[in-house]
Amino acid sequence: MKYPVNTYAKALAEASASPKADGAKIVRNFLAIVRKNGDEAHLRAILRAAEQLVARKTTARKITVESARKLMKPAHTILKDIIRANDVVEERINPELVAGLKIIINEELQFDGSLKGRLDKMLSS
């Protein structure tokens, strides 16, 4: 890898933070640089890191709700105490959780209310 993941992520986050940023141009140029350096294999990690950096700089939070199966009510209704108006909510189905749900805010704070989490904790205690 020519540059660390963090360096790419920082560059992407800073470029996209500019008010005059041309989204399409940034994406095109960024991908061209990553390809030129032969670091495409790390794109997923770079984007994840960039997302986290962007989230730190803005007031809008990225909230991921993971559940074992599709939630009966939309996540917004269930989590009305946590979710703010401008938050970006992503719902994910993860059958490994068995039951319950997991909430992750900005990839930095996590609430593990899943059965898998509880079983893991019990077995490791």
Add this chain to the structure above:
Amino acid sequence: MSYEIIEKLKKEIEGFKDKPEWDEVGRVVEVGDGIVKILGLRNAVSQEILTVETAHGTRAALALNLEEESIGALILGDFLAIEVGNTVKRTGEVLSIEVGDELIGRVIDPLGNPVDGRGPIFKTASSKDGASHKPQRNPLEARAPSVLERESVNVPLHTGIKAIDAMIPIGRGQRELIIGDRQTGKTAVALDAILNQLNDKGRRPVVCIYVAIGQKESKVVRIVETLKKYDALKYTIVISASASTPAAQWYLAPYAGCAIGEYFRDKGQDALIVYDDLSKHAWAYRQISLLLRRPPGREAYPGDIFYLHSRLLERAARLSKEKGGGSLTALPIVETQLGDVTAYIPTNIISITDGQIYLESDLFYQGQRPALNVGISVSRVGSSAQTKAMKKVASRLKFAHAQFRELQAFAQFATDVDETTRKRILQGQKINEALKQDDLAPVPFEKQTALFYAVLNNYFENVAVEDIKKTENAFLEYLEKFHENDVLKPMRETGALDDATEAKLKEAITKFIEK
């Protein structure tokens, strides 16, 4: 049967209470060569243990680099299971190791896991009131004792090696470096020092810790077998970070050993720790630092390489009476390349320690074993810890040996030398012969004193240089058989050679020579 199992499971989970809480988490963004880069965990502290949740279970990592956006951590254990995107959690704990008397006689890895195949070290014993006793945990990184908590080094730690005990004495709480090229007998010196603790009966017993850093497994096995054979494993702990283990283990091994040594030191006991060797430890730290992208300095070592060793060796100390009076003596080993003591790591450690024992390959191949270069070896604090008996003979020994070395160089050019010079050279050669010693054959200090007394007072005048070794063995055997109670025992118990014992010793030597 199934009911039984269910009941057992119920019992197991009875005490388990779980209240889900918000946890601080991070994500692995880079992984490789035993290092992970983690994004998030902004409140993690340096040296904190982190847990990486992988598809194959959790893996522990040690936070080393705290950067603006990310954390560089060292993976402890198998790193192949870790993938980019894995969740990382904080534990709020710094790296520590379980310590206790149960460790004595065991071989462990730097994380405290047994590697000798003798099962768990600490039994999860419960007391009568039902409460289970967890062993004490000592942090791997601990503060060195302050000036007020220390006492000056004044109790000897006999190595059983004649040249060292007489001319480069080591005291309990001292840090004495063993330095030399490969295959010069550095480990043998340290091993003799461990074995000799069985002979040193006049003082408090010493718990020995041998830390093998990057050594071949076969060598570690050989050392353990030697310790067993000489009955020394019953007071020794071996920590093995062998050559096949990752750099993380090499890096942690001396700190783990030190944490165990501190347990005995703080309990008021005396402990001896051998770091074999710190050059390999420095290599491991260089590897970790370069992978963490820390800026390289001289010889590509990171900037804090001095602090790496100074903070480790500062923990060896003799504590004051108020603090229990325990001690931790350190014998770090450093390997030089082609005898170059001016390289980066050797000079660093020479400046940190309280003296050095320098082993030379030239001397080794000339048949001088141990291949100790008395000229540049030094002990800065040990002389005040030497016993009175040894001090009485050692001062003359040092002088006579120094004179001999000077005359020997001169005599190589001069064919005719006067009678006095010839006698001095002859006596010097005899001293040199008396200083030679076989591997794994430490000599108790009282026997050393008696031997040097005989050589320095010319009792062996009529013995040929080639016969000194034979005479020495016979003389020590004779003392052991016939003068244990009137010569050896008083010296061993009082540490002094008083007039009465000296007279008895003179008499014994005269009788031996006459025979």
